[in-house]
Amino acid sequence: MNNKVEVGSRNVAIVGPYLSGKTTLLESLLSVTGAINRKGRVQDRNTVGDSAAEARDRQMSVEINAASTEYGGVRFTFVDCPGSVEFAQETYNALIGVDAAIVVCEAVSDRVLTLAPLFKFLDDWEIPHLVFINKMDRATSHYMDVLQALKSVSSRPLVPHQYPIAQGEEIVGFIDLVSEQAYHYHPGAPADPVPLPEALRSEEQAARAEMLEVLADFDDHLLEELLEEINPSEEEILQDLKMDLGADLIVPVFVGVAEQDYGVRPLLEALLREAPDAETTAEHRGTVLSAKTPLAQVLKTYYTPQGGKLSLVRVWQGTISDGMTLNGVRVGGLYRLMGQQTHSLTTAQAGEIIAISRLEGVRTGDTLTTADSQPTAELPKAEHMAPVFALAITPEKRNDEVKLSGALTKLLEEDPSLAWEQHGDTHEVILWGQGDIHLQVALDRLRRKYNLPMSTHLPQVPYKETIRKPTSSHGRYKHQTGGHGQFGDVHLDIKPLPRGEGFNFKETIVGGVVPRQYIPGVETGVREFLVHGPLGFPVVDVAVTLTNGSYHNVDSSEQAFKQAARIAMQEGMTQCEPTLLEPILAIAISIPTDFTSKVLKLVSGRRGQILGYAAKEGWHGWDEVAAHLPQAEMYDLIVELRSLTMGVGYFHWEAHHLQEVPEKLAEKVLASNIGNNNGSSNGNNRH
Template sequence: MNEKVLSGARNVAIVGPYLSGKTTLLESLLLITGVISRKGRVQDRNTVGDVATESRDRQMSVEVNTASLEHEGIRFTFLDCPGSIEFAQETYNALIGVDAAIVVCEPDANRVLTLAPLFKFLDDWEIPHLVFINKMDRVNGLYMEILHALKSVSSRPLVPHQYPISDGDRVVGFIDLVTEQAYHYHAGAPADPVPFPETLKAQEQVARAELLEGLAEFDDHLLEELLEELAPSTDEILQDLKMELGADLIVPVFIGLAEQDFGVRPLLSALLREAPEPSTTAERRGIILNDQLPLAQVLKNYTTPQGGKISLVRVWQGTLADGAVLNGVRAAGLYRLLGQQLQPIAAAVAGDIVALGRLEGMKTGDTLCTDAGCVERVRELPRAEQLRPMFPLAIAAEKRSDDVKISTALGKLLEEDPSLYWQQQGDTHEIILWGQGEIHLQVALDRLRRKYNLAMTTHVPQVPYKETIRKPATVHGRYKHQTGGHGQFGDVYLEIKPLVRGGGFSFHETIVGGVVPRQYIPGVEMGVREYLEHGPLGFPVVDVAVTLTNGSYHNVDSSEQAFKQAARIAMQEGMGQCEPILLEPISQVAISIPTDYTAKVLRLLSGRRGQILGYDGKSDWSGWDQVSAYLPQAEMQDLIVELRSLTLGVGFFDWQYHHLQEVPEKLVERVLATLENGNSQKSTHR
């Protein structure tokens, strides 16, 4: 458990869109630093990252993977984050604990929009980041076009660190724009310096000017040198890169081909030289580093079959010892991670990202400290905003005997993935599991089956329709039942009236002369309420007022139960006379999209019976709009699927229940037929 004393640390997240090559980049970093002797491949399911069964089955990252290594006296901890927008919460939660991020993307100017939400998060949190344009074998000589497209989705200026050298359609090397030294790539070895290709002098000068001008925006001395046409020194440029990257003022851009390790060594060297130290990040977050009180934060929880709960934490200050008691819970083990491998260590210091065992009750984002009173004294560390779930499925255990396990298993699942949400729907009695999309929920269901031996069936959730009435009615209900002993007798007159929308339900009585004794009136109300749970159309009834106006009783045979039955008979008789109508829940949605897609989204909403309230520029999102509308809940099930399809995957929405509205007459028959078919199937299953 003894560790080599290192001179510093760098915590780096690897982020970017799905299929950009993040896990392949991590494999390359591990290979060139000597951690592994042979690279794995995603398609071969043998990488250090993407170790979860759900990741390997889909050949995509579905959770954060961690790899800790030593290189040139620095402790690097890389967090390989999911690229799919459906797992963005995983990425955001991890990013709050790192000092820098590598944004991996493909050289496709038409897809840079997929980076917009990620750049927005990085800039909002002031997380220094570099761009690595991967798969440069596909660039086709359009490097500057790609660079300028990337600039359109970043609020920070992007500055090129390298310029590609091509041989026909192949990228064979690069020019370092700081030193103006040219290099050729070689498989399995560092790039070799080569003579400067004079045919690229003009293009290289344009790219280098972009680098220097970007740096000069924040360095008056460099600006003066450029205005006087003086060549700045290499040391001055590197110093500016380190200072301005560390302050999240610029975004350096690197190029390469991670699959062949091309460009990965220069990227790693830049992280050594230019990425900020952990103390800089802590100061940016307002953490007082002269206090030796250990302070940490949970970035991610895992549930492992063998070791139980493992929590990935960032140590912000102080020293965390093995067996430490955090927030009243003793940690069972302290580890560094390399994929699934756990390396026990004796202590972790400020700047480390490590794993702690069995921190029961601790959630993602929680602030941890060892002093019993620290929770009151220490400010709660900021955590990533919780994304609103947008895609639901109704779930049920395949085996009835497993019903008792569902709530416990879902609780553990949500500890691991806080972007999930579940609820017991009161009207439909369904368990609804909410997530960020269809794949997200399928991964969750796979985990339930694999980790908790809980196989589930799924279906589209029922819409919680309601019904109400248009007309009033006065009705009489009598219940008379004679047996060998005491009989049953209840007799009521009820007035049924509609209320305004949102009026709910009210019950009154105007009994005089004791024609219905006081002790039986609660039974009348109970009978009315029970009937309204399933009205004449089969749904809960709302916005109705019922008044007990008259009745009669028998001294011996009357009871509260008898009056309850009389009330149900009256309601059953009367509601059909009141012209019942069907109501559907309407949500207010706020859809956020790039401005270029606003017209398509307006058509999408109109095609789903939406009532558009208006649209305007989205606050603090350059080039984005927010469309507000009322939308029937029945039209929202796959809204996020179609929205992402229209917007390269970046569109999203927020929603909340707003009101009930009458279902259009042409749709009522379809809804009632669906209810009848569902009831028939339930009867058959019984």
């Protein structure tokens, strides 16, 4: 058994910002290679990509879609990735399993900044990639201006592979800078060779010289030729492009209009000629086991209405067969995907991206191998994005509550950038994600796939309360019935503790005035009271000392002393100046330097405390702002941050400390809390 497949194999991700035309490009690639007879349109909701109902409802990609075709003796599997930043986790998970990526963008230089995080990921993972400037028929910027803008967000040098030919506002063709041959586009047909327009000769020469100079940085022989003014051969240039692209040293740039198939065939030819094949990528990534042992990685998990669980898998080495056992789970079936359509396979060889059914217990990112030969190390996986947006959810039908946790577990298997929790203080089920659209898609899936329609509201802020001054209090519980009575009597000292100390209970009883067996009842009574303090919230940072008391030989019990302690706490806590506390988050916001001043104002306007900012390590032209921010101000922070930063700003956060709520705000919170469960819950105190 060897690693090679019968036909060459190449896996290519199609990535780029929202509305750049990625799904349309996939449709064009499948059409010109004969994989589909008729091109679909995103507006008509009949494309191979965006096949999920949630995608078609919104006319945007919300998960990755794989589709295979053959061209030039090579099997291409294209993976169409979402462009919205809210679904970036899907894109990153897919990219680790491909041989190359096409970065699709529009000819609008002002929007190029939105590519910065994507370029950073591609470069960090050393994934070969090229750029396809799409929608050239609607260009608002000159080609060279777009190229210059692209250079500003890429750590790899960009190499113009083509130069566009325009007539007025309309793009009519391109010049291949390798061969210096000009071509005119034709809808639905290959471009025709035409004489190079004399009016563009100087621009073409300048663009070609730029291409050769970049390539010469990695090829001494080419550099010598250029210094001696020797025109290099096409073969030499193409060989340099292939080697440099495969090593992720350069980023070739192409142009076109995917909707009209303009530029799609030259793009395919470049992928065929210059992009690394599957075997080269596997060698570059390294292997864990011998080449004969099956080794694969899960790039995406789907739960389909008909076929159940499907795992989209990159086979890195060996052969996977139907019925084989991987990671202790029997393979339920092998499939090649064409959007939501599946084509059965008996085997899948190294270099292929295929789907495997019924891999129960296997998650996105997992490394797969045979049951008797576990990998010595897991294959690297994309880091999970931290959640930044939340909604509290409740089933519309009360009887559905028992099904919710199981459905959420499956939902998180499909989309690892989601998270959920049952909050310990507010008792809400909170669904976390990357933004409002992200969570709405998740809620649609709960409704469609699991018949679980949800009601949503803003999560409650988990306020706490504490005290400002100490006091001593007395509590006596005396209850007489027909038989034995109940009697407990305690004296408590209550005092505040430093912030973050929590709760402390001790006793200083002497002379047995409260027998030892009743003291645990006193502590239980105190703790139970602190669950809902006088302001209606959990009490923290309080010390309680049992100092004195009395008991009855017959009527006293642990239960009676628990009730006496609650009475003493009820009397004493109101005298201790209770005050409201709110959770404060430590937050690190990453943004391009041009937006730093705006973000500082954003944080300050949300009662945030700026701790400082500095250049972001490893990110050219980016800053990281450190701040403390009240959790009550976090709810739509990501929405406003993205609005200020063209969608590229992001943040990480963690709970840091509690601090007193400003007096006027505290009054509003407490006023909204009155009457909610007798003051025992946070009620309407939402983010």
